[in-house]
Amino acid sequence: PPPNVTGALHLGHAARSATEDLMIRRARMQQRPTLWLPGVDHASIAAQWVLRRVLADEGTTPEELGRERYLERMWRFMDETRPVIMGQQRRLGISADWGRERFTMDARSARAVRVAFKRLYEDGLAYRGQKLVNWCPGCGTSVSDLEVIGTPEQGRLWSVRYHLLPEGAAPGASPSHDETITVATTRPETILGDTAVAVHPEDPRYAALVGRTVRIPFVDRDVPIIADAFVERDFGTGAVKVTPAHDHTDFATGERHGLPRVDVMTDAATMSEEAGPFAGLTREACRERILADLAAVGDLAAEVDHELAIGRCQRSDDIVEPRLKTQWFIDVKPMADRAMKAVRERRTRFVPERFEKVFFDWLENIYDWNISRQLWWGHRIPAWYCPDGHVTVSDDGSGPQRCVECRSVELTQDEDTFDTWFSSGLWPFSTLGWPDESQDLRTYYPTTVMETAHDILFFWVARMMMLGEWLTNEEPFSVVYLSGLIRDPYGKKMSKTKGNVIDPLQIMDDIGADALRFALINGAAPGADQRLGPSRLDGARNFANKLWNAARFVLGARPEELPTDAVLALPDRAQLGPAEHWILSRCQVAVREAETAYAAFQFAEASRVLHMAIWSEYCDWYLEMAKVRLAASADPAARVATWQVLAWVLDRYLRMLHPVMPHITEEIWGRLPHRPDDGDLLITAAWPAQDQPGPAADEGQAAAVADLLELVTQMRNARADAGIEPSTWLQADLRFDDEREAVVFEALADTVARLARVRPVLLPAGSSPSESAALVVVSRGAEARLSVRVEDRERDRARLQKELDETERLLASTRAKLANEAFVSRAPSHVVEGVRTTEAELQALAERIREHIGE
């Protein structure tokens, strides 16, 4: 989504950009045709606020400048601010098609807006009419329903007595003193605009009063008591004042009953001439005066605290006033139906899926879209009026010559501009050349993925889908990926006033763009808000550092025997040792799992898989194992083969990680040998998950190595528990149940020595245990005895006992399962078999441990 032109890069942008860049880079490596079109949005209301502050600093105001000079100043401001936000985006390293940068206020967008509007007008969807709009006095413009935020606030509910006219009395007669109807209101100032009182048609309390006339105080207007089912009998007094010009419900009621609309306010939210004695007062002052006056004459019947939802402007936080205006609206229902159809037909799907429901709920209950804004900055509505009031809509850039109805040449253009989201809603196709049948449009439209935060699902995504379906007859994108918002470590929204904002530019200075990207990707579940704080950022920085250092080691360990122009390749299979089979096997698993996650939009999972594989498998184990085989004393062929595996595996990790951390992976990759079919840059290199898998690892050897590593861990554990100095070399007698494991061990004896700091000796399978004092380590297929001093061994008793307890606990639960007749007969056989195997292993293990404890 295009960021606002006047904005500074914040973490939300960074997160969106990182996610989008991830997708585009992966697609590019998969050799798919990719286009990521960057740009900025003109954000009319936001820009107007920003420029007003700038002008204030310059000692002037928009009003002083006038429309024309104001717009000139705005364009100059755009020229200053636009490169700033674009430059900040580039620092993230996002691989957009920068040469195609677009702006929602550029000439091509302007044309698309005109054409779209004319089409909607001709289709009967765009119309001009007098309706209630949401008027924001602070912004001086109407805003759409979405921009009005219902804010729960403590208010009051006043009950006011209206006096009835005597039955059958002529209009203007004196109202009755005693006969009254009491209405409840939270907004006494709108009394002045009342044109009816409504009660429920089945409310016995008021049945007799329906049809009578009441006198509205202060303005002395006589209005009817009407019956309408919208009235809630249980609320307030059960009688409602009806103010069609100042309340959305009342407007609808007024339409049903043909009530007049009396507008008692001005654009500045002060009382108008229609307010009679209160004209000129602010709405707040008017309320006070009315309440005082009502109380004075005894017509204020009750006053209670009442919590209500106040509509406030998203931008200015002012209380939004429903006001009667003649403006442009779009009947969105037909478009909404088309958009919903695209989703039902699965031409567009949401990730995560649950947003479909939110999407449907909104579109099913949608109201007409008010698109007129009383702002200067924006696309001016291409509608012209002649002196007779005829409307001419034109998509011609220079406007119409004559009125379409009376041929008058005296035409005046509508003063208003479009809601910014109208032009944003055209983005997927206006940027590709629409309305022209351009080559780009044919190639890239409909697009593949729309990625954005869920807070603009209605504002933007739904509008793009409606406008796209209606204007191009195609869904604008097939996947909507909705991400969450970034919050501070305590779950609070980041805001400047709270002072909890993390500045992505500062973070990039501190830890680099890649670390920031990794932190953002790694912490983000689709659709879920994420908390971001120092600890996650530190972790990401550490990972970048780890990868860099591992690469430094690999590059530095390159054997001299390998020709400088050697291509990236695996050695002959015969040259692979067990450790090489193990890491090749692990690498294949990681590539497969990461790809599955990427394909399912589970980007955090993909990053976790790669983080684990690189850190916990490649660095923690394989690099350490490789060091032995790389040592100068080793056979040169083995040394070369080992390095080839190191490089080959690293290459795969780098490719898979590139979408997340483009800079560091590119930098490292550039220093590794490449395959003959590779270009110079990783950004366009082939995606491992779909290229040739390479020779399959020997899974038997890989599994044996895994067991051996488990044994190493246990030996370390035993040493630590017994408090053996880490630097001490111990003698270790090893015995394996399985002959193949023994063979693998023999090949890796030096490696085991290094990893566990022991001098390992292989005992024959049936040999008797050593008599010397020893730490005993027992694993499923092997055991080790570490020779130590007697007192060291004494400290070790507890460890074996603990292991036995744990083993017996597991054994008990396994046996309980097998003892369950229902389990054995109903569970799938492979599950039962698995449990049987586990039971046998655990039993053997327990026996062996017991044996050693008995010694």
Place this chain on the structure above:
RNA sequence: GGGCGAUUGGCUCAGUCGGUUAGAGCGCGCGGUUCACAUCCGCGAGGUCACUGGUUCGAAUCCAGUAUCGCCCACCA
């Protein structure tokens, strides 16, 4: 008022198809000047998976209800 989501070690979160010994990072404890990395290495402690009931041979996972928190929508004035 309606809807959605969350609830898993001290903290932040994974756990996708019901069967794994429930994982990770941070934090915590113990140890470490091993020639890639102290932004590091090794070892460890720490979880009745919010609660109640149900389905199932088997539930963190599916269903119903409850509680708490968060978000979205809404014309009880």
